[in-house]
Amino acid sequence: MHPAFAPARTFSETIGAPISFQAIGKRYGGVPALHEFSLDIAAGEFVTFLGPSGSGKTTALNILAGFIEPSAGDVLIDGVSITRLPTEKRNVGMVFQSYSLFPHMDVRDNVAFPLRMRGVPKAERHARAEQALAMVRLAGYGDRKPQELSGGQRQRVACARAVVFEPRVLLMDEPLGALDLKLREAMQDEIREVQRRIGCTVIYVTHDQGEALTMSDRIVVMNEGRIEQIGTPAAIYDNPSNAFVAQFVGETNFLTAALARGRLTFAGVDAPAPARLPEGWRGRMALRPEHFTRVVAETGGAPTLSGRIDDIAFHGGSYRYVVETEKAGRVIVQEQRRHGSDGPVVGAPVTLKFSLERAAFLEG
Amino acid sequence: MVAPLLVAPLLLLFAIFFVVPFVEIMRISFSGQGGALAGATWLMSSSLFAVIFLNTLKLALTVTLICLGLGYPAACFIAGQPASQRGIYLALVLLPFWTSVLVRTYTWALVLGREGLLNASLIWLGLSDEPQRFMFTPLAVHLGMVQILLPVAILTLVGVMTELDPGLARAARVLGASPWRAFWHVYLPMTKPGIVAAAMLLFILSLGFYITPALLGGPRHRTIANLIDLQVHQMNDWTSASAMALVLLATTIVAVVLLRWLVPDRTLHGGAG
Structure with a gap:
């Protein structure tokens, strides 16, 4: 049975569908916006397309939604090609950055719109709209006009509208981009909660790496129409596969390094090389700000960098400061506050220790 | 203190060229030779006025509907063009608009x-053996008026349509609306203020x-308007002419109020937001 015509359910069953992008290409004029984009997404998975503007993430999403026709390749939902299917027949829910609520309809009619388009009788679609509104904690707001709601409320209405017909795939195009930070964090939790209850497959597009790390089962990092890396948030954070990913996801300090005769040399330091690196390797080490520890006396054999503290930012539970090092330029350090110990002082000389085990080694 | 001064020239112009003549017309229409109600009496008794008034209303209504019918799709098309090319199409619409009404009307006479x-x-x-009669028919009047007024319809509609968020129609589509239903349920209602x-x-x-x-x-x-001219220039009857001018004004006001009532303010100003 067509999911839209299924009897009203309490959003609880797993209804997600697997999605497969198969070598999707898209060119505008001669310029490729998306190149050989291939990706398999499991049923019920929450996948984020992360990248700067122009990376192709929105193009990929719009191809799945049917707003853009790919120049090459095929998209499958639940094993069935949808590339030739008109947008309205793809049965996917979608939330937009600009909310795109219909200003001439009240909230109830907005949420019930997808059901109306699917021929659901009025009484039933109103009941289901109310149910969807309750899920996003907006029960009783049905009679309001979208213009009378706050930004966060509008986006929750947009979410309710996108899931009211129980789509197996939910697309979210920078849905929180227009909201302020606090609200954004609250909405991140809420969206995950809704997704867990419905079980639909979600593709979430954002340029906010923090959002991607918080929400996703897997992240697809994109740049200039290509996939740079696919992985879980932790895998991408800990093992960025190249400099772009290391820089785009989280903060990174790069140190140029070379390995010769079992020793790794960088920034005037000479340390035993990690076993995973081949002899003759040259490239850059990527170190996260929290990989450094400020040491007062004994380093215990770990490699160190020394310099002076510049620019300290107090972050509540931690400090974030810049160290002007003698041999490795500016290094960003994040330090947890510890009870009873002195915090960093601007201008003070400092020695930083770190472990090569946690560093990511990038070619080139 | 500066702000009131900014509108002063306009107010002065209005006072001299609108309020004064308007009051004069009021005065004339209620102070004819036959007493204060001479104008009204003439209106009530003149069968010529009744017929022409109804014809004028009918003409205005049909011309309005034809202009909307022809102008709406054209405006949709222009609003849907990329901003860089919209100017070309708008210029094509404006070109006849910049030509004098008199010239355009005489051109129709030639055609x-x-x-x-x-x-x-x-x-x-x-298709025809002998010349057909087109001049001095309702067809000729409608053709001429529609051609003259069409740019007004298109420009007004394009103005509203380009303000619309194109994302709304896309949202309707992805949520299950066919192109036609997206138009009917979303695009058309949202262009209502323009209509x-x-x-x-x-x-x-x-x-x-x-x-x-x-x-x-x-x-x-x-x-x-022709009848007013006739009364003034041929019959030298300013009383009935002024009375008709007032009826025309009243009709306009009624039409505006009626439309406002049919389409409440809330929808007129409830743009995307």
């Missing part, structure tokens, strides 16, 4: 006349049309 372009073409194509604004403008402009009906309609298809 529709006994020896005109239309008759010549029909005979050349073998209402255009309808008001067209109707009010049509009500006062003078040159085009006079030249293309001839004596048998007069409008109120």
